[in-house]
Every structure is written in C-alpha cells, then in structure tokens.
Amino acid sequence: MFSLRSSLSEQSHNAARALFAEIDGARSVVVATADGFELAQAGPGHGDASRLAAMVSSFAALGDAASRESNIGTPRCLVIESTDGRLLVRCMQVRGQSLVVVVLADKKVLLGLVWHQLALAEKLMNAE
Amino acid sequence: MSSSSTVAAHQRQLKLLVQSMSDKDIAKVEAFLRIGRERLHFDWKIVDHGELDVLMLGADEAHTVRGMLDEPMATLRVVDSHASRPETPSNLVRPLQYEDFIDSLSDVERKVADKPSPAPTPAPAPAPPEPKRRADAASSPDAACAPAVALPSNAKFRLRRWPPTALLHGHRYRLRLASFLSACHLDVDELARLSNVSRDECEAFVVVLMKADVLDVAAAHTRAGSPAPSSGAIVANRKPVGPPPAADHGVLAKIRRSLGLTWGR
Amino acid sequence: MGPLSHLKIVFTGTAGSGKTTAIAALSDTPPVVTDVRNTDASLGKEHTTVGLDFGQVDLGDGQSVRLFGTPGQLRFEFMWRIIATDALGLVILVDNSRPDPLDDLSIYLDAYKDLLPTMSCAIGVGRTLECPQPAVDDFCEMLAARGLVLPVLPVDVRRRDDVLMLVDAVLVQAEMRL
Numbered sequence: 001m002f003s004l005r006s007s008l009s010e011q012s013h014n015a016a017r018a019l020f021a022e023i024d025g026a027r028s029v030v031v032a033t034a035d036g037f038e039l040a041q042a043g044p045g046h047g048d049a050s051r052l053a054a055m056v057s058s059f060a061a062l063g064d065a066a067s068r069e070s071n072i073g074t075p076r077c078l079v080i081e082s083t084d085g086r087l088l089v090r091c092m093q094v095r096g097q098s099l100v101v102v103v104l105a106d107k108k109v110l111l112g113l114v115w116h117q118l119a120l121a122e123k124l125m126n127a128e
Numbered sequence: 129m130s131s132s133s134t135v136a137a138h139q140r141q142l143k144l145l146v147q148s149m150s151d152k153d154i155a156k157v158e159a160f161l162r163i164g165r166e167r168l169h170f171d172w173k174i175v176d177h178g179e180l181d182v183l184m185l186g187a188d189e190a191h192t193v194r195g196m197l198d199e200p201m202a203t204l205r206v207v208d209s210h211a212s213r214p215e216t217p218s219n220l221v222r223p224l225q226y227e228d229f230i231d232s233l234s235d236v237e238r239k240v241a242d243k244p245s246p247a248p249t250p251a252p253a254p255a256p257p258e259p260k261r262r263a264d265a266a267s268s269p270d271a272a273c274a275p276a277v278a279l280p281s282n283a284k285f286r287l288r289r290w291p292p293t294a295l296l297h298g299h300r301y302r303l304r305l306a307s308f309l310s311a312c313h314l315d316v317d318e319l320a321r322l323s324n325v326s327r328d329e330c331e332a333f334v335v336v337l338m339k340a341d342v343l344d345v346a347a348a349h350t351r352a353g354s355p356a357p358s359s360g361a362i363v364a365n366r367k368p369v370g371p372p373p374a375a376d377h378g379v380l381a382k383i384r385r386s387l388g389l390t391w392g393r
Numbered sequence: 394m395g396p397l398s399h400l401k402i403v404f405t406g407t408a409g410s411g412k413t414t415a416i417a418a419l420s421d422t423p424p425v426v427t428d429v430r431n432t433d434a435s436l437g438k439e440h441t442t443v444g445l446d447f448g449q450v451d452l453g454d455g456q457s458v459r460l461f462g463t464p465g466q467l468r469f470e471f472m473w474r475i476i477a478t479d480a481l482g483l484v485i486l487v488d489n490s491r492p493d494p495l496d497d498l499s500i501y502l503d504a505y506k507d508l509l510p511t512m513s514c515a516i517g518v519g520r521t522l523e524c525p526q527p528a529v530d531d532f533c534e535m536l537a538a539r540g541l542v543l544p545v546l547p548v549d550v551r552r553r554d555d556v557l558m559l560v561d562a563v564l565v566q567a568e569m570r571l
Contacts, residue, residue: 034429035443036468054443054468061427061444069425098429159522225552226522289537290545293529303546307515307562310542311569322568379400380568382452387419389561 008094011128012040015101015121022117025109027085032057034091034098045104056102060091077115090118094125142170142181142240144233145193149186149206156224157184164230167297169237182236184220202236204229284313284346285334291342301325305333313346401459402563403477404446405505406486407497408436408465411519411550413446415486416460418553419560420448424460433466443469445476473504482513482563486550487532489524495535502539509541513566515559517548 012031019029020042028045032038032053041049063075080087088103088111101121103114144161146154161172178195186206205219220228287309296302304323308314316334320327337343384390404412416424427444446462461476463469477483485501487494498516502509516536518529532545544562548555 033432035432035441036466037432050468051471055471057429058427058444058464058469058472061429065425065427065444065447156522159525162525225549287542290533290542292533293547303544303558304561304565307544307565308569310544311566377568377571379452379456380564380571382456383400383450383458383564384561386421386450386452386458387557387560389557389564 008039008097008099008125011094011125012099013042014128015125016040016042018124019101019103019117019121023103023105023109023114025106026114027104027106029104030056030102032100032102034060034100039099043104052102052104053100056087056089056100060089060100063089064091077118079111088114088118090115090122092118092122092125094122140170140240142172142233142236143175143179144172144182144184145175145177145180145196145200146184147186147190147193149184153186153206153222153224157229160224160226160229164226164233167230167294168233170240172233181240182233201239202232204232279316279331279334279338280345282315282347284315284318285309285337285343286313286346287337287342288344289342291337291340295336295340295342299329299333301329302333305330306337309334309337309343313344400457401461401480402482402484402560403461403463403480404484404486405463405473405477405501406465406484406517407488407491408441409438409491410465410486410488411517412462412465412486413442415484415517415550415556415559416446416448416462418550418556419450420460421451422449424448427464436466441466445472467500470504473501474508477505477508477512480512481567482515482560483508484559484563485514485516486548487516487518488520489518489527490520494518495527495531498532498535502536502541511570513563513570515544515546515562515566517546517550517555517559519548519550521547522549 016029016031020026023029026043028041028043028049030038030045030049030052031040034057036054036057038050038053045052059078059080060075063078067073067075075091077091078089080089085107086105086109088105088109090101092099092101101118103109103118105114144157146157149157158174161168161174177193179198180193180196181201183190183193183200183203184206185203190203206222206224207219208222220232287306290310291306296306301323305319305325308319308323314322316327316331319325319334320330323330334343338345404415406412413424413426413428425445425447427442427446428440429443431438431441433441442462442464444464446460448460450458450460452458458481461480463473463476483505485498485505487498491497505512505514516532518532521529529545529547536543536545544559546555546558546562548559550556
C-alpha cells in the first residue's frame, strides 16, 4: 500500500506543477490519495497542504456517498464556492487508484478551463 | 447464595474437561476462566481425565474420558452458528463469547449450590498477603454480603471515579446505577426512582461503592448541581445537573423504546 | 442541547475500533459509509473511513436519532469536532490490540476536552479478551487522573447488546443533564 504512494509521487508532482502553470488564477494545486494523504503540491497556496488533502478527501467521500444515495453514479467534480475564492476538486482514477486533485483558485478563474485541465491531467497520468 | 454456602463455594473446585476443540477455542476458554475468576463463585480447573463437573464438547459425540465414572453435571456443546439448534440451550455458538460461556458456568454453579455440599477439599496454602489498593480490597462482588455498613442518613452520593470492573459484575443493574452516580449527587431514594431498580439493590450497591472508596458523600442539602467532588486530582468542572424536567424525558424515553433499552425490575 | 430534531450520538475512536460496526448494529436503515481504499500500511485494513458514517434510529412522529461515526486517523481531527458539535452524547471506542490504547484514548480526550464537560460520554474498550492489557481498570485510573468520571466498559461491538450498553450509559448521563 505504501508503494502505491511512492509510485504515484513523481506523476503527481508533474501533474500538480503542470496544472498550476496552466490554470490562470490558480493559487495552489494539491494531489491527494482518496484516504487523505498528500502526494504532491504546487504553488504557494495558503495553509497546510496535508490538512487540505485530508479535508478534500472527506469532502470527496461525502460527495460520493451523496451521489450513490441519489443514484447518479460516482462524482467527477466538486466545487466549494466561497466569498474570496474557490476550491475545485476532481476525483480521478489513475492506474486503478482513486486520487483527489484540488485546485485552490481566485474567483475569476474560468471553471470550464479548470475542468478541462483536470481531465487532461488525469489522461496524462494514466498514459505515463 | 447464603454467606455460609458462599464460604464453602470458595473452597470447592469444579472441573471442566474440554474435548474435540481447536487450540484457538481452548485458549479462549482458558482466557475466559482467567478473566471470569472474580465473577464465578467456584474455583474452576481444566482437567483431562477423572471425575469432572462440566464437559465442553466441540463434536457431536464424546470420547471416553479416562477415570470418569459418573456423568458430568452439564455438557456444553460448541457448535457453529449455522448448526445451532434453538431447542438445545446448552449449546455455545462459535465464535465463543465470554458472556455466554460464563453464564453457562454460572448455571452449573447454581445447581451445585443447591445440592448438599460434599466434604470440603483442603484449601491450597494461602498466598502471602499483598498490599492492595483500597478500591481492590472491596472489589469482590461478595463485598455486599459482608456486615452491613450504615449509610449516612440524608446523604447524597456521587462517584469520584468510575468503579473497578469487578464491582460492576454480579448484578445486571450495577452499570446503570454507576452511570447515574457518575452524573450527579443522588440519595438512595432518588437513585432507585431514576433507575427503576429496587431501593434495597441501590442501597447495597452504594455500600459496595463506599467501601471501595470511590464515592463522594455530600450532605442532603447539597444541590444536585454542585461541582464534581475532588479527590486531590484536578477535577473537570462538568456542567451542573439537576432533576430533569418531565417534558424532555419523553424524547429520551422514545430513544430507549426504539433501541429496546427500557428498564424493568 | 439543540432542537429535538437534531438528536445525534457520535461514535469516535481509532481506525479499526469498530465505529462503523457499532453504528451498523443500531441503525434502522443501512448506514451511509464513506470508506475508501486504505493506503496506510500501518493500519492493517483494506478500507478506512474518511468522511463519516451515518445511521439513524427512527423514533416515530418524524423524529430520529442520528448516529455519526468519525474517521479515526489523526489527520481527520478537523472532522471530530465538526461532527460532535451539539451531539447528545459521545461514545469513544478503543482498540485494546493496538500498541498503546491508553495513549489512543488520551488523544480523543484531548481532542474533545472542551466538549466533555457538557457532553455525555462513554468509553468502550474492544478486544479485551484477546488483549487483556491494559486492563479496563487502567483506563479508569487514567480518567480519574484527569478528573473525569466516565463509564468504561469492555465491549465487542459486533454484539448489539454491547453497543446498547454504551448507548444506555450515554442516555443516563443525558437524562441527568436535561
């Protein structure tokens, strides 16, 4: 199990750096395991990336439970729209493992662009 | 059990033979006997031959037991859950459960206690006395059978610490009574009314707790909402509590009914 | 305590202590579980709770008691207080097979120390038959040293009756707090 994290570490770092570079308005990007361990971070962000990883994994898990309860499949994206910014979360499957990627961004960020970049990141991580 | 038969019981050994059971189940039985020592009234010993009181059998048929002349007082069959038959209450179902096992042995002890007592087995040489904590000294469930302690009149009682486990064994209401006494100062009548346990039982338990030195005793005029008692340690200042208003009881009563936690005597 | 419709009992404790099992033992409906694949080798479990467990006991008349389970690992500590806010009571489950169960309990007592003075709480110690040390009385001593008088019970959360004993202890305290 631990080898999962180490094997995905390099890919996660690459993905985080790429997302931070490509998304205009991104303050930081964190890649985490579904059980809340931080794999990679890019950008200065704010606060402790490992705490954010745990929180976002909870958020994603609750989203998954709500999706199942509502019989609408599995969640792909979640958004926390706050007064001073956004947290944009993508639930990914990378080589059969569940990951959660969160982009902390300004309010001005274009949502469509972010979703596109996150989908691209998932594709690239699976291709590596 | 009367106090004289209680004295005789502690000198007498009961023998348990375990047959056709896995090493894991045997280890469990040994652990159960160790842990249940203070709850059982007799000294139980696992034997592999000779006269025995209880046969614990992990198969359908028993093998011949060397030296056994009479039938055991009870046979406990250990069965897998899908094989258990409701009409045979002496079955124990795998995985072995501590409570079920001890209850079965307690049933045997009750049968033995009802029989005329045989000549007492010579007791083993007593161990040298060891210093014990005051809580341990009165921790035997039989402490309540000792000469009565007069409770201070018009006093209210509250636990200063949760009682040692051994004090809670032996009566199914003791946990509930202790929970009440953990929350606030109560006199015996209040404890009986709130818990729906008889006054005699409440009083006996309060005596046990007093002898174990785990109770704070306050004067009758003490408000139920007084701070928790201090025993030298820094005490968390838990919220003062008082007699509950009747209306709010309704919801908690509903919870009890829904969970099957209603109290009867 | 908040409005009656918000009645909840929270189960907390280390990962593997049986929170999900305890809630499933009581819930009238299949519990909501947020278990995901575990990547922590030290846990010895295939799955772990990262959100919360949720169950319900129907009281009739549109009322219910909600049962919540917190994730066990320390990195989810932020969830512990969120879930426990305004709870009717708290059940802390301890796994006696872990390396230092007394320390485990102290983590939760510290995490909830602001809430404990006003919240009913009971402690269930599991796996005491396989791992009799520390003894239940050792937990009582630890609580006494902290000035806490809380029910401490050996339990097997696979048995509904054992879980009910813990809830009963919580309800008794809650009744005295009303």
